[in-house]
Amino acid sequence: MSIKHISLLIITMGFSMSACGKTNSLEPIAVTEKYEFYSNFWINQHHFLYAKASSAAKGNWDDGFTENELDKLSVGEAQILKDGITFYRDSVISYSLTFNRGLTILKRTLINFDEDDVFEMDDFHDELVEHLNKVKPVYRKYFWGEHNRSNLEVVDNHLEFITTHESEIFDRISGLAQQPWREEKIRVDVTYYANWAGAYTSNNPQVHVTITSQDDGKGDWQELIFHEPSHSIMSSRSFKAAELISKVSEQLGVEPPESLWHALLFYFSGVSVQEAFKKEGVEYELYMVRYNVFDEYHPVIFKYMPDYVQGDTSFEEALKKVIAEYEQY
Template sequence: MKCVTTALVVMTLSAASAVAETPVAEVSQLQLYSSFWQNLHHFLYVSAWATRPVVPEQPRLAMPLPPGSDVSMAPDEKATWDHAVTVYERDFASRDLLFGQRMTMIKLGLVDRDDKLTGAPYDDELKTLLLSAAPIYRKYWWPAHDAGNRAWIEDAVRRTTKYAPAIVARLTTLYGVPWFGRPVRVDVVRFGKSQGAYTSNNPTHIVVASSDPGYAQWSSVEMLFHESSHGLFRKTQLAIEDAANRAGKTPRDLWHVVLFYIAGEVTRQELAKDGVEYKP
């Protein structure tokens, strides 16, 4: 995945008044969070997409909302929430959560923020919008979303812990780089990108949607090592691209295909040693 620009990273990491959030769980330097602000941001993005008609053969950048996501609100709450969704539809929905302008900055700017978003590197409009939508999201959706996230985290970490040492050892040998020397943040959101998970680099920051059925059970193990591999794969990616260039070939995203294969096959093989049948 593409790296975020240095300017955005510096802007975000230097923002003042951050508060340390507590991860729900940790495995092999991967710290998994169920963060209120990350979930609100992604839910507004998905809700904005839900207002758009489905157009055949036109890709959608967000997951669909499941039936029953609509709730009955007081008129003033509905007006505030609908306004927030409208702004997200106008300003952000057409931007990919990973590659779209400012989207990584917004995501990173929500890390370790207090209830007032103190120090968040946003303009007043976005900050005010999030603060106005926050109590409504907290009242109607957050308890269920947080519970779903935590259940997914508990299951994923339980499955991953036993196999992580062997998988990490094999991946780092194949990639020719050491594993992460400091914690990597994994933000678990209930709904998000159409692909379910995505990773930005510098710093490595993973987001995964816990409601995505493709990441249930043993698939959660592969997903964690696939996404974390994005932070370790640059050396291998450059080698693949160099070999392709020397051969006069320009295969589209071959490096990502290779990453998919390595993470999936290593996970499958390690699970198989324990009698677990898994198909990547």
């Protein structure tokens, strides 16, 4: 067991043994060759409010809670939480956590604040900042302990797999995508709630992954932790995969298939993680197969891309077959 793994175990045990223990939101809970993992109070509270507001989008403010989850709150605390969730419902959740520039800037700002800080953000929505600060004591008292423990545990559960295989998986994905990685470490904010997909990534100025700590144990978490940063080397318009898709589509006289790049990202990252699991004697089914992600591309991807993955043909030649047959559907 590595020193880093032992350190994380100590952090986790220390937190679980003391109800008043807390994680420094500004310090990583684990550092590997490729990643820095954080359990940041403010990022977690922001996603908590976003998730609960999304659950309440068409009903009552407390629809996202279980029957007894709010029983311990005082009337005043419940009102503060209601006001915060209602504000998020009415003013925030219509914007995408993944694509909205304002919410991306908010996320990048929140990571600079520790649990005991008062959140401040100039030239931003004053009411949002006000609700984040008002909800803080309620969230910290009733929800943060469980969420932080979950964050620590999921990293601890998968840290050995990550440290053992991260270099080979990164090299494999980069080779398949024909695109080099950035040199800096990837920041991962582990949050009890994330977005609807369970994880998302922003790429500027740093590759920054947000991923849920709610793990079903099927291998999703391991695949997504490698899938998400791959968005920094594969996209709809930039990098080698998009370039080849456009080139081949033009040669065939068709429009580039929408989201084919993303289906390939799922395939490349999934196959790379699958190969790592195989080395440990574990049979692993790709995320995109289990959840029918971009299933319209499955017949052609699984027919023609294995030859590329195995080194029997080029990326471009495989794409020609994929796109030509897909256009016949």
